[in-house]
Amino acid sequence: MAIRRLLLLLKPFDAYPVSQSDGLSRITNPQLQHLDNRQKVHKDAINFCQNILRRKPVEWKALVRNNLSQPIRDVDLVITVGGDGTLLQASHFIDDSVPVLGVNSDPTRPEEVEKHNNEFDATRSTGYLCAATVDNFEQILDNIIKDRIIPSNLTRISIGVNSQVVSTYALNDILIAHPCPATLSRFSFKIKSNGQSCSPLVNCRSSGLRISTAAGATAAMLSAGGFPMSILSQDLQYMVREPISSGAASSLMHGFIKSHQSMEATWFCTQGIIYIDGSHVRCSIKNGDRIDISSTAPVLKVFLPHRVQNISRL
Structure with a gap:
């Protein structure tokens, strides 16, 4: 499977309302710090994936998933950066000819969940269908480009x-x-x-x-x-x-x-x-x-x- 053209489909940034009085509270409130950190981790993951793609012998373009309105064609691979929801949304625009690689941009950190268990739910993205994170994205992408791994066929309704x-x-x-x-x-x-x-x-x-x-x-x-x-x-x-x-x-x-x-x-x-x-x-x-x-x-x-x-x- 020759990979020459890619679509990088991105989860948008979540919008959390911030008032002028929130400055100090965001420093002292662990839950607000957690939300801010999630934004940063997702942004860093997007930048990381883009920097990796710039070094590869492929053509690619990035698109925020909310702007996806037409069937995805004329690409050899779709890479979703977000979680299962982003991959799920992409699936509605893809037939059985274009494979998908999901990148979990914000995986759950067990130590963080345990630390804040009595304060709030610190669970991040599950990414059940996402094969990659920033830790292994380049390795998996290289394996795909070099035809070392193949996708699985998932049933749809x-x-x-x-x-x-x-x-x-x-x-x-x-x-x-x-x-x-x-x-x-x-x-x-x-x-x-x-x-x-x-x-x-x-x-x-x-x-x-x-x-x-x-x-x-x-x-x-x-x-x-x-x-x-x-x-x-x-x-x-x-x-x-x-x-x-x-x-x-x-x-x-x-x-x-x-x-x-x-x-x-x-x-x-x-x-x-x-x-x-x-x-x-x-x-x-x-x-x-x-x-x-x-x-x-x-x-x-x-x-x-x-x-x-x-x-x-x-």
Whole structure:
């Protein structure tokens, strides 16, 4: 894989309000010092990556992720500098032909978390899908340029509404719910294989339906009681959120959609939203709409960290 042209996609700097009286408090308040330090660490990571790229035999340009509005084409590699959120946002503009390398610009420092545990949450970026930090960025980049490592294929979710395919794919998960997710939702679903039902029809009253990929199984799905999955699995995992009176169908409230299967859901509320990888990408649905979910979307090619690759082999 010849790497000649790169896109460096950057997480924007977080804006923390500062008043004129904050000068002294930022010196004495550990939490404000922590926020200031996070800004500096992220900025330093961006400058570090840019300086490395200036020394490499490649063409590259930098773009803040908020300015990304068109599909990413005509590049051989996308490098995201931020965390999983930046890589996730990039994935909505990438097909299966352009690989991605995530750089965690602000990794969590265990000693810092322990030090401030009784004062505030000092956790920084998780970077679960980010293979690089400033400590190993140049080494990993050289390995990519010299074809020493290859990306992994991560499954994404394909979504159709009334037989019309939604133009973006989910790398982590989707949530089908009312525009106010605390509102009761009514829907039904069944699992299909080769166009035929292979599960009973399940009628639900709940706060929504979540479907995750293997990559997303460690996020909201796991927090809700789901199961971790091998990151290279092509199966999907689903869970009905907070079901009401599931009764005999309780065993069907949580399960898997195998790679050769799909899920067909029907929405029975006046309003609804399909939230795709969080709240920023969404698709509106209405009463009677049919939603088809499967893992037939184009994969996303990602250079994964060794710790994640090792888990996938278990």
